[in-house]
Amino acid sequence: MQTHIVPVGFDYDRLIAPLVRDQLDVSRVILLEGAVGSEANVEYSRHLAEKLETDFRNLMGAETERFVIEDVYDYDTAFEQAYDLINAELDSDSVTDRDRTDAESEGSTDQRAPTEREVWVNVSSMPRTVSFAFATAAHSIMVERQSDRERIHTYYTVPEKYLETELAEELRKGIDLLSEIKTSEVAESRIDEWMTDARTMLDEFDERGTTIGAKRVGDSHIIELPVASFSNVKPFEELILFTLGEHGEFESVSELAQTLARDLNEEYTNSFRSKVIYNVDRLGPGGKGYIEQEEQGKSYRTRLSRIGALWVRSHADENETRDSGG
Numbered sequence: 001m002q003t004h005i006v007p008v009g010f011d012y013d014r015l016i017a018p019l020v021r022d023q024l025d026v027s028r029v030i031l032l033e034g035a036v037g038s039e040a041n042v043e044y045s046r047h048l049a050e051k052l053e054t055d056f057r058n059l060m061g062a063e064t065e066r067f068v069i070e071d072v073y074d075y076d077t078a079f080e081q082a083y084d085l086i087n088a089e090l091d092s093d094s095v096t097d098r099d100r101t102d103a104e105s106e107g108s109t110d111q112r113a114p115t116e117r118e119v120w121v122n123v124s125s126m127p128r129t130v131s132f133a134f135a136t137a138a139h140s141i142m143v144e145r146q147s148d149r150e151r152i153h154t155y156y157t158v159p160e161k162y163l164e165t166e167l168a169e170e171l172r173k174g175i176d177l178l179s180e181i182k183t184s185e186v187a188e189s190r191i192d193e194w195m196t197d198a199r200t201m202l203d204e205f206d207e208r209g210t211t212i213g214a215k216r217v218g219d220s221h222i223i224e225l226p227v228a229s230f231s232n233v234k235p236f237e238e239l240i241l242f243t244l245g246e247h248g249e250f251e252s253v254s255e256l257a258q259t260l261a262r263d264l265n266e267e268y269t270n271s272f273r274s275k276v277i278y279n280v281d282r283l284g285p286g287g288k289g290y291i292e293q294e295e296q297g298k299s300y301r302t303r304l305s306r307i308g309a310l311w312v313r314s315h316a317d318e319n320e321t322r323d324s325g326g
Contacts, residue, residue, distance in 0.1 A: 007126030
């Protein structure tokens, strides 16, 4: 049984056609919706989500859920949402309402034991921030849940063709046609205005392609996408990451070690300090990449890297459970 997480942008075929054509056993679909661009764009995307919801049910018999992403350019929140969604699907049983209904209609009393569900993340559509956040979250979970690696998949569908160039060609044909049929003065003025606008649009398309400009998001025009670690995080490394997440930054590794010793009610010794230094090195740029350090004299200012902060944010519930003794 498969759950497919599908970000909905301005595509239809590439989000459902390959699943139908390959006859995949899709039991559940989570459609991700977000506001992108103009009101017309948002309405168009919403219409596609509604159509996909209907067709996934009718063509594949899949349960569907529409999940709203409020800010499609907020990578950190999208990563956190992706992390929670994928884990929740992995942890759920794969006996769907459709399965139970089929069993009941056949008069079966078999309760059907849960089977392992696969999670497939489609990164073909929606803004890159969402697609990459979900792909990176899936990668991170593969690292953390080694035994479930084969149950997690990210995929991309190549379209058979892009419509932009064909739309441009049709626009050129329209200009040529209208230039031949201008008759009255009123019609001629309106046609001239439309032809001017169309030529301007085509000039921009020929020069810039399908997009124009670079939008400022936050303090920059660049949204950096961190790369996930290839190694799992060990228990003592988790303590270091959560401590950095709680305090933000330490002036030195020794200061971090002193805080850890105090939190653990352990004696601060050279041996304990060495243990912290060793694990910080493993979590640093030359290791798993969850920690970054800035040299200051003989000390190193120590803090979480971007992917480290995302790891802490995604595992916050685990830390709260541990602190409460659960």
